[in-house]
Amino acid sequence: MKFLYSDTQDYVDPEYDFINDRNAPGRQRYWDDMYAHEMMTPTPYDGLLVAMSAVRQAPGVAKSKVRYSTAEEQRILRDGIRKFLRFGGPKHKSAMLMGDCGAFAYVEHPKPAYSPEEVVEFYADADFTHGVSPDHIIFDCNTGNPPRSQVADAVIERYEITLSNAQEFIKLAKDEGEPFEPVGAVQGWSPKSIAEAAVQLEKMGYRYLAIGGLVPLKVEVIHQVLKPLRQAIKPETNIHLLGFAKADHIHEFTGYGITSFDSTSPLIRAFKDEKQNYYLPSPKGGLEYYAAVRIPQAIENTRLMQGIKRGIFSAEDLRKREQKALEAMRKYDIGKEKFITTLNAVMDYQRFLTIGNGEKAEQQEKDLQKMHKHVSRTLEEMPWKRCQCDVCKAVGVEVIIFRSSNRNRRRGFHNLGVYHKHVQQILEKHS
Numbered sequence: 001m002k003f004l005y006s007d008t009q010d011y012v013d014p015e016y017d018f019i020n021d022r023n024a025p026g027r028q029r030y031w032d033d034m035y036a037h038e039m040m041t042p043t044p045y046d047g048l049l050v051a052m053s054a055v056r057q058a059p060g061v062a063k064s065k066v067r068y069s070t071a072e073e074q075r076i077l078r079d080g081i082r083k084f085l086r087f088g089g090p091k092h093k094s095a096m097l098m099g100d101c102g103a104f105a106y107v108e109h110p111k112p113a114y115s116p117e118e119v120v121e122f123y124a125d126a127d128f129t130h131g132v133s134p135d136h137i138i139f140d141c142n143t144g145n146p147p148r149s150q151v152a153d154a155v156i157e158r159y160e161i162t163l164s165n166a167q168e169f170i171k172l173a174k175d176e177g178e179p180f181e182p183v184g185a186v187q188g189w190s191p192k193s194i195a196e197a198a199v200q201l202e203k204m205g206y207r208y209l210a211i212g213g214l215v216p217l218k219v220e221v222i223h224q225v226l227k228p229l230r231q232a233i234k235p236e237t238n239i240h241l242l243g244f245a246k247a248d249h250i251h252e253f254t255g256y257g258i259t260s261f262d263s264t265s266p267l268i269r270a271f272k273d274e275k276q277n278y279y280l281p282s283p284k285g286g287l288e289y290y291a292a293v294r295i296p297q298a299i300e301n302t303r304l305m306q307g308i309k310r311g312i313f314s315a316e317d318l319r320k321r322e323q324k325a326l327e328a329m330r331k332y333d334i335g336k337e338k339f340i341t342t343l344n345a346v347m348d349y350q351r352f353l354t355i356g357n358g359e360k361a362e363q364q365e366k367d368l369q370k371m372h373k374h375v376s377r378t379l380e381e382m383p384w385k386r387c388q389c390d391v392c393k394a395v396g397v398e399v400i401i402f403r404s405s406n407r408n409r410r411r412g413f414h415n416l417g418v419y420h421k422h423v424q425q426i427l428e429k430h431s
């Protein structure tokens, strides 16, 4: 089972100056920056997934957050996606590079944003190893398996569009001599209809199927989808899980003969989760999670800036507290500051962040207590000292500080590495 990381243009400045919080002099974004696979050995994933909607702006579709520029798109088409992502060389030359359409980008539209012809051409020009047919997401999965006649027309239409696109897509890919492995996108309104779609795709000639629409589904429902699907298709047919958000539950899914899945969650959690920001293997097996220590830059924090503008607190005073918290963390890391002094310095600065959030005083007190608990645990256990990955070895305590993308993304890279190892261990155990 291969773990693919779904690309969101994640790279960091390897020469970032953590003490002064600035990039290396003359640093050029992307060119001087490093991807996780350039920075870490072993590589923290088995391959990458890139969404066409992130690369090519479709007419009438709103711009997504992750967007390549037109110049970047042209370079991807000219040099190939592998060269663009610098995911080649002896170490990575055969690693999977899967393309999909990024169907979320056009989910509100009546039809997919790209035609099968355009998609085949895009994957072929960009030299993907695998390409998913253009699908149209169906969100509700009804485990009661209602018949077609009881399902909304719009849903049936999405089902039919996905299948007819797949038919055209594989024909075009074959006409081109299969420059990439065609992967058939599966959508459906129920476990039964999903399994039926999978069988149809096999009949069209697909040897690899990608199950879409899983993102919002509960773990239990995903099981209810995969069980009949696996039984309906040939044992040798490969399965990919698209946007598998329940990455923590991957150990439950080893029985379905899944070949690959993609997820962003280990990286995203590093800075989007309230408390599960830093992953470590648990001594009891599985993973455990720690909260990062939040010391955001006052000048980049809108709440703090508003507070300064409204005269609630002074910029000078705030900066002092911010520096004090940072210094305490660095001293604590090398055994030169006490636990309680460090905790107090961090919480003192945190108090200002919380005061600025506009909540009622009672709620603020609750938030602070929660934060106190999370930070205490992280400081007590010093998880960053237990990790030997290239990121943690290089930047030490900075990895646990929630502050600027150069720390937050590095923590995400670390999480990818821990998660990847976790997946490999599960597979070893399973076999």
Ligand SMILES: [Zn+2]
Residues within 6 Å of the ligand: 387, 388, 389, 390, 391, 392, 393, 414
């Ligand atoms: Zn690490």
